Amino acid sequence: MxxxxxxxxxxxLHEPGQGSDPGVxxxxxxxxxxxxxxxxxxxxLFSLWIVLSGKFDPFHLSLGLISCVMVTLFSxxxxxxxxxxxxxxxxxxxxxxxxxxxxxxxxxxxxHVLYLTFHPRMMDLIDPRIFRFQxxxxxxLPLVTxxxxxxxxxxxxxxxxxxxxxxxxxxxxxxxxxSLPGEMERRIARAFGEE
Amino acid sequence: MDIIVVFLIICGLVFFTGGAVGxxxxxxxxxxxxxxxxxxxxxxxxxxxxxxxxxxxxxxxATVLTGLKIILIVVFVFLSSPTAIHGIVDAGVRAGLxxxxxxxxxx
Numbered sequence: 001m002x003x004x005x006x007x008x009x010x011x012x013l014h015e016p017g018q019g020s021d022p023g024v025x026x027x028x029x030x031x032x033x034x035x036x037x038x039x040x041x042x043x044x045l046f047s048l049w050i051v052l053s054g055k056f057d058p059f060h061l062s063l064g065l066i067s068c069v070m071v072t073l074f075s076x077x078x079x080x081x082x083x084x085x086x087x088x089x090x091x092x093x094x095x096x097x098x099x100x101x102x103x104x105x106x107x108x109x110x111x112h113v114l115y116l117t118f119h120p121r122m123m124d125l126i127d128p129r130i131f132r133f134q135x136x137x138x139x140x141l142p143l144v145t146x147x148x149x150x151x152x153x154x155x156x157x158x159x160x161x162x163x164x165x166x167x168x169x170x171x172x173x174x175x176x177x178x179s180l181p182g183e184m185e186r187r188i189a190r191a192f193g194e195e
Numbered sequence: 196m197d198i199i200v201v202f203l204i205i206c207g208l209v210f211f212t213g214g215a216v217g218x219x220x221x222x223x224x225x226x227x228x229x230x231x232x233x234x235x236x237x238x239x240x241x242x243x244x245x246x247x248x249x250x251x252x253x254x255x256x257a258t259v260l261t262g263l264k265i266i267l268i269v270v271f272v273f274l275s276s277p278t279a280i281h282g283i284v285d286a287g288v289r290a291g292l293x294x295x296x297x298x299x300x301x302x
Contacts, residue, residue, distance in 0.1 A: 051267070054260045103240075110210060110237040117217040117230055128226045130288075151277035152236065157228060158277075159284050170225045170284060 042072045094191040095145070101187060102149055109153040116173065126173045135165040135185055146188050153184070196248065203245035210238030224287055232280035236272060243269045 049064035050056075116126060137143050143165060147158040150169060160168040217230025247262040 048267075051260055051263045054257065106233075106237060106240075110234060113217070113230055113234060114210065114213040117213045117220060117234070126221070126226065128223070130225075147281065148274075148277040151280050152233065152273070155229065157225070157232075157284050158281055159288055168288075172226055172229050 038072055041075070042068055045071055098145075098187055098191040102152070105149075105153050105184070109155055113155060113172070128170065128172055130159060130168060130170050132166060132168050135167055137165055137185065137189060142188050142191075145191075146185060149184055149188070196252070200245045200249045203241050203248070207238045207241035207245065210234045210241060214238065224292060225284060228280055228283060232276055236276045239272050240269055 045068040046064060049068055053060055053064060055061075135143070135146060137146055143161055147161050147167070150156050150158045150167070155172040157170045158167060159170050211234070214230045214234035217234060218227050221227045221230065243265050247265040250258050250262050250265065252258075
């Protein structure tokens, strides 16, 4: 992993003297780790460029290359706030593993709200209420993910999240109220390594 | 292929219809936001996936790129929609609007 990152970084950032180092000394490995966020940011940006431009002639590709390198340098700490931590990479991988489950939940819960919407005695079925609960998640990113997931699963909307993890949630009926925090919090805690 | 596309589009339309009906039928501000924000998101997901599939009929690089762009739309809707709903609900709470509870009249 560090070796490939090294060569890639050399092509991207034109750092002289790094690729000529034959052995993987601790300093090179450290430097490679520090440049890993740059590489990932650049790859993300450049693939977005290719998708959005759709042109493969040298002119457009070089334009994209230049602008992506510049934006990568400007916004180095935007996607990975702490430079060089491999934990953030693992977080992203885990987060991507979390997405399919979330999509399934959204689909099932969408059906639930659809059923409520078309039910003739809807007013008797629903029991809206604003309630609070304490979450055991700590980091900013897990809290935001949890809040957005709560809003996306129908029946519940996040009203307010405090910094220490107290959620204020508006729930549409009893079953969606009882589903929180539950499974979703556990999965997010596992995805972000807070277990 | 066509069957899958038509099925997905019909499901998406059902979700969108449910969203519209839900806005009319639910009793108050907060509960109306549930169908407004989320059935629309689900419907958008289904319709966009259907369009991306339909677009891949003539399989080539250009259609793959277009499909990826459509998927990007879904990603951004999924990011922005909950945030927007949260903003609206938060504004309601700050303005002091209490939620409808069972047994009250419709608002």
